[in-house]
Amino acid sequence: MLFSVLIYGSEDFYDALSPEEHQEILKKHGAFHERTKSDRTFAAATKLMSTGTAVTVNRDSSDFVVTDGPFAETKEQFMGFYLIDTANLEDAIEAVKELPFDNGRVEIRPVAYFEGADFQNAERLVIDAS
Amino acid sequence: MPSAWLSTHLRAARPRVLAALNRAFGDIDLAEDAFQEASLKAVRIWQPHDLPKDPVAWLIVTGRNSAIDALRKRRRETLSAPEDLEPAHEENNPEEDLTEALDRSVYRDDILRLLFTCCHPVLRRDQQIALALKVVAGLTVEEIARAFLVQPKTMEQRITRAKKRLQAARLSYEEPDAAERADRLSTVANAIYLVFNEGYSASQGTALIKEPLCEEAIRLARLLVRLFPEIPELRGLLALCLIQHSRRIARLTADGQAVTLELQDRSLWDRKLVAEGTVLLEAALRRAKPGHLQIEAAIAATHARAATYDQTDWQEIERLYRALQHIRPSPVVALNHTVVLAKLHGPEFALERLDGLQSSLERYAGYFAVKGSLLTDLARTQDAYDALKRAFDLAGTDAERLHIEQKLQKLSKGA
Numbered sequence: 001m002l003f004s005v006l007i008y009g010s011e012d013f014y015d016a017l018s019p020e021e022h023q024e025i026l027k028k029h030g031a032f033h034e035r036t037k038s039d040r041t042f043a044a045a046t047k048l049m050s051t052g053t054a055v056t057v058n059r060d061s062s063d064f065v066v067t068d069g070p071f072a073e074t075k076e077q078f079m080g081f082y083l084i085d086t087a088n089l090e091d092a093i094e095a096v097k098e099l100p101f102d103n104g105r106v107e108i109r110p111v112a113y114f115e116g117a118d119f120q121n122a123e124r125l126v127i128d129a130s
Numbered sequence: 131m132p133s134a135w136l137s138t139h140l141r142a143a144r145p146r147v148l149a150a151l152n153r154a155f156g157d158i159d160l161a162e163d164a165f166q167e168a169s170l171k172a173v174r175i176w177q178p179h180d181l182p183k184d185p186v187a188w189l190i191v192t193g194r195n196s197a198i199d200a201l202r203k204r205r206r207e208t209l210s211a212p213e214d215l216e217p218a219h220e221e222n223n224p225e226e227d228l229t230e231a232l233d234r235s236v237y238r239d240d241i242l243r244l245l246f247t248c249c250h251p252v253l254r255r256d257q258q259i260a261l262a263l264k265v266v267a268g269l270t271v272e273e274i275a276r277a278f279l280v281q282p283k284t285m286e287q288r289i290t291r292a293k294k295r296l297q298a299a300r301l302s303y304e305e306p307d308a309a310e311r312a313d314r315l316s317t318v319a320n321a322i323y324l325v326f327n328e329g330y331s332a333s334q335g336t337a338l339i340k341e342p343l344c345e346e347a348i349r350l351a352r353l354l355v356r357l358f359p360e361i362p363e364l365r366g367l368l369a370l371c372l373i374q375h376s377r378r379i380a381r382l383t384a385d386g387q388a389v390t391l392e393l394q395d396r397s398l399w400d401r402k403l404v405a406e407g408t409v410l411l412e413a414a415l416r417r418a419k420p421g422h423l424q425i426e427a428a429i430a431a432t433h434a435r436a437a438t439y440d441q442t443d444w445q446e447i448e449r450l451y452r453a454l455q456h457i458r459p460s461p462v463v464a465l466n467h468t469v470v471l472a473k474l475h476g477p478e479f480a481l482e483r484l485d486g487l488q489s490s491l492e493r494y495a496g497y498f499a500v501k502g503s504l505l506t507d508l509a510r511t512q513d514a515y516d517a518l519k520r521a522f523d524l525a526g527t528d529a530e531r532l533h534i535e536q537k538l539q540k541l542s543k544g545a
Contacts, residue, residue, distance in 0.1 A: 011356060015349045016142035021134060052355035052368060053409045055416075068413060069359025089412045110409045112402060 002043055006078055011050060033115075044116025046083070054109040057093055059101035066093055070107050079104075083111065135178055139185055140169050144268045145353060147189040149240035155197055158247065158265055158293060164197035165189070171196075238357045245354075246314045249321040252299045257292035258321050259328060264289055267346045277328070277340050315358060319367045319423060322350050326371045344375050355410070365414035366424030372407035373430040376400040388529045392439045404434045422458040425450055444473040461490040469500055477507040495524035499534060506541060515541055 017025070029045075036042035054070040086092045089108070096106045144165065151161035168189045182188035248262040260278070263269045269277075275285035329343025351368040358364055380398035381389055411427045429450045436442040451467040464487055472480035481504050484497075491497035498521035505514035518538050525531045 010142065012146075012353065013139065013142040015352055016138050018134070018138070021138060049406050049409060050352060050356075052352060052359065052365065053406060053413065054359075055413055066416065067360070068362075068365075068417070069356075089409060089416075110405070112406065 004080070042116075045114070046111055046116075047113035049110045049112045051109070054107050055089065055093070056105055056107050057096055057101075058105045064093075064097055064101075070109070071105070083114070133178075136173060136176060139176075139181070140172065140189075141268060143186045143189050145241055145244070145266050145350075146186050146237060147193060148265065148268075149237075149244040150190045151193050151197060152244050152247070153240050154194055155201075158296070160197050160200065161193075162265065163200060164193035167196035167200075168193035241353070241357060242311065242314060242318070245318045245321075245350075247296060249318050250296060250299070251317070252295055253292050255321075255324060257288060257295070259325050260285060260289055261292045262321055262350075263325065263343075263346065266350060269342075269346065273342070277343050312361060315354070315361055316363060316421070318354070319351075319363055322347050322354070323367060323370070323423065325350070326374070330374055341378065344371070344378070347371055348375060362414035362417040362419050363421035363423050365410045366421060366427045369407040369411040369414065370423055370427035370430055372403045372410070373427060373434050376403035376407070376434065386529065388533050390533075391433065396438065399434065404431075407431065408434070420453065420457065422454060425454045425457065429454075442473075444470055448474055461487055462494070462496070465491060465494075465497055465500060472504060472507075477504040480504055481508070493524060495521045495526065495530065495534075497521075498524065499537075502534075502537065506537075511541060 014022075033042065033045060051070045054068075056067050056069065056071060058065045058067065084092060084095055086095055089110075092108050096108065099106055147168070148161055148165050151164050152158055155161055155164075171192055172185075172189065176182070176185075245262065245266060248265055249258045253261065256278075260274055263274050263277075264271065271286050271289065272282050274289075275282040278285065280288075326344055326347035329340040329345075329347065348368070348371050351364070351371055354364045355368050376399045377394060379400070380394040380396065383389060407427065408431050411424065411431055414424050415428070429447055432443055432446050432450065448467070448470045451463065451470055455463050455467060465484075468480045468483045468487070471483060481501070484501055484504065487497065498517045502514050502518035502521055505511075505517055515538065518534055518541065522531060522534045522538065525534055
């Protein structure tokens, strides 16, 4: 079975880190990558860019509305995410309009780091679990 | 001495806590002392695995209580304070009752008020920068003095004078309304850009780049973008800083000499910063409210897109300079525009444009450096030499002088 591991944290805190402290944190992630790859539990790793890069797409009656920034409040819960590969933000906004918007919104935030795409292995993991 | 872990937490909380304390007391000095007291208390009480639920709220309440104590002492009598100035709690979980004070919109206005106070127009630019670095970013007077190459005592005086000036101006601490907010934010954005520029191309002294100043400016810009995502010019500011900063390693040789854009090794540019800056800019431009920082970021992004100097889209950059000159005309922008025109239409065309600028840029080394290199391209060696000599005499930094000196040497070798 595939599990998502979602990381929440304070951006103010991360911005205040010194390069050495940053390196310390990355080292722990590196160890996690290595361990999960060696025991074949690794599927993908994704780091998003800062929330300042985010836009939110909403549907207002019949029209799509794009607002700046991530959700201001977290009354909604994080429910899952897609990775799409488009040329720019405009194309990404166009693409997500296909998704159901009746009970929610979609935040678009560019990926700063991605590793994975071992989709065969991921599929096998899903099949194994069922 | 607090651990690195703890000081990082305090550093991260600082702008918000100080902003809230400044709102409560309307006194930057008192707010700074109160933050200091609260930090000392945190160093004693906080444990790495037992942090307050909301460190920012904890520091605000603790700082507020300590400021009230200080006020009492100062007046040598019990302060007949309004209800809301009474210490909220003595110990334990003081943050619980503070949900209202931590409301996002209050945060936004607190920070804005603090930044605007530091960037108030009654202050000179150097005072604005020094105060913002001291108060908001939390750099020590020694650190700021080192960055500006003055004695700590001189910097201390500069900051004290700035604070006195603010008091003398009897600033009102009224809530900024929405229209005024946009105005104030553009002042603040410009001040942060000045901090970045002071780090990116130091106006005086030996060091060409002062990285910590660039990093502080980027940190402040990030904070503002998070608080005011709907204001495109702030994203423009952050985009501009990130894209410029991406070149920091390529801009200097190992022995500290400047490398021009043309000769920079583009594989040394930090692609992550370029990518983030480009996305921020794209999001900003969607609002169709261009400001000079967005346009400058677009120019930087166009350079960043080119795989080599020869592949630079000069047409696009020329269009952007025209827009910039329209929104925010200045002789220096006109000078940069001329450099781009030389790429498109040749040195002769550019030189003609340049003549019109001489009277306003008579004391500007950059003007004569550009003139010198255009004249070099036209093989007017003696005129080129004179212009470069003039640029050398006007240059402010050692690195700039060295750079011009090399051009002069090349010229006399070629002749």
